[in-house]
Amino acid sequence: MNKEEQTAYVLLAKNGDSAAFCKLYELYYKDMYHYAYYMLNGSDDVEDIISDTVLDAFTGIKNLKNPEKFKAWIFRILQTKCKQQIATYISNRTHQAEEVDDNELKVKDQPHETRIDIQRAMAKLNDLERNVISLMVFGGYNSKEVAKLLKSREGTIRSIKSRAFDKMSQYLT
Numbered sequence: 004m005n006k007e008e009q010t011a012y013v014l015l016a017k018n019g020d021s022a023a024f025c026k027l028y029e030l031y032y033k034d035m036y037h038y039a040y041y042m043l044n045g046s047d048d049v050e051d052i053i054s055d056t057v058l059d060a061f062t063g064i065k066n067l068k069n070p071e072k073f074k075a076w077i078f079r080i081l082q083t084k085c086k087q088q089i090a091t092y093i094s095n096r097t098h099q100a101e102e103v104d105d106n107e108l109k110v111k112d113q114p115h116e117t118r119i120d121i122q123r124a125m126a127k128l129n130d131l132e133r134n135v136i137s138l139m140v141f142g143g144y145n146s147k148e149v150a151k152l153l154k155s156r157e158g159t160i161r162s163i164k165s166r167a168f169d170k171m172s173q174y175l176t
Contacts, residue, residue: 004030006071013070016061024061031074035081037141041125042085042133052088056081075152078142082134082152089130124171132167135160 004012009030015023035056039049060077067076125133131153138144138152146164150157 009073010070013064013067013073016064017067017070019065021061024064027073027077028057031077034141034143035077038078038137039081039085041122041137041141042082043088044126045122046088046092048088052081052084056084059084074142075144075148078138078144079152082138086130120175121171124174127170127174128167132163132170135163136167136171139164 004026009027012023012026016027032053035053036049039052043049043052056077059080063080067073125136128136134153135149138149139146144152146160147157149155150160153160
């Protein structure tokens, strides 16, 4: 789907067309799932977080000022939901990394062992590093866009990305 079609669906959804919103959901679901999955270390809460995000987006889309920014807008909602869930984990001190179930959505069709290794490598990152990597790899954002989303400098984001990949590669090799 090209940008013009996406914008048309957003405009339809803003006017109450639920089928158009469903098309947008289908378009971004996998990226949203991957982002949340790695932000929450493979938690069982991923589907709930995505559902909450989609519900908030569906009820709030009429307030979206720039239809071309839909993807950034829905990822910002998802990012906020993930941060809230991480805060809940920290306050409850009950969150532990879980093994990836064979029925889970496959990351880039990697073998099961590779997905587990990637999950464990992502768990070695701090929250900011995991957020930057998730936005860039699963959200498809470039460093300039991530910098804008996180209210940071582009060079800082590139440095965080580099350090995060270094940490992950040390674990994976």
